[in-house]
Amino acid sequence: MTTSTHPLIRPATIADVDAMFNVRTAVRENAMTIEELAGIGVTPEAIALAVESAACAWVGEVQGDVVGFAMVDLETACLFAVFVLPEFEGQGVGKRLIQVCEAALFDLHPVVWLETARSSRAACVYRHLGWGREQDLGDGDVRLEKRRSGEPNPKITLSG
Structure with missing residues (x-):
């Protein structure tokens, strides 16, 4: 299923938690089951609490259906979740979610970060x-950073 409709990006609500888990368990990369997510503490209750506690999650909707979501940790400046249903990959949903997350994080921090698999499509x-x-x-993972526009970008030398 594809569409040329632009996704609506909006703050997530508790009512979106089930749809967020539907997206999370449907992805191709970094796929996890409900049981595997629960094993690392990612439960509907935990996500509902996070969504209720802070403006830390957004959903992407197409024609009223949640097709992607993203979450940040505002305190630590971390973008820690961006997931899009496979049939909506490459249509700008993930990019728009990332941009909304960056804006929220850059309101509070000059440098933001994330961790992902080095060779993933997400990377x-x-x-x-x-x-x-x-x-x-x-273990094949990397940390990536991004600086707020206008912030000095220090030169670093990576060895190895």
Whole structure:
């Protein structure tokens, strides 16, 4: 299913939690089941509490259906979740969600960060959107950072 309709990006509500889990368990990369998510503490109750506690999550809708979502940790400046239903990949939903997250994080922090698999499609998207200062975390994962526009970008030398 594809559409040329522009996604609506809006703050997530508690009513969106089930749809967010539907998206999360339907992805191709970094796929996890409800049971696996619960094993790491990601439960509907935990996400509902997060959504209720802070403006930290957004959903992407197409024709009234949630087709993607993103979440941030406002305190630590971390973009920690961006997921889009496979049939809506490549249609700008993820990019728009990332941009909304960046704006929220940059309101509070000059530098923001995320962790992802080095060779994932997601990593390619982040790099394309200007995320860099890549640091190897081992096991195929990397940390990427992005600076608020206008912030000085220090020169660093990566060894190895």
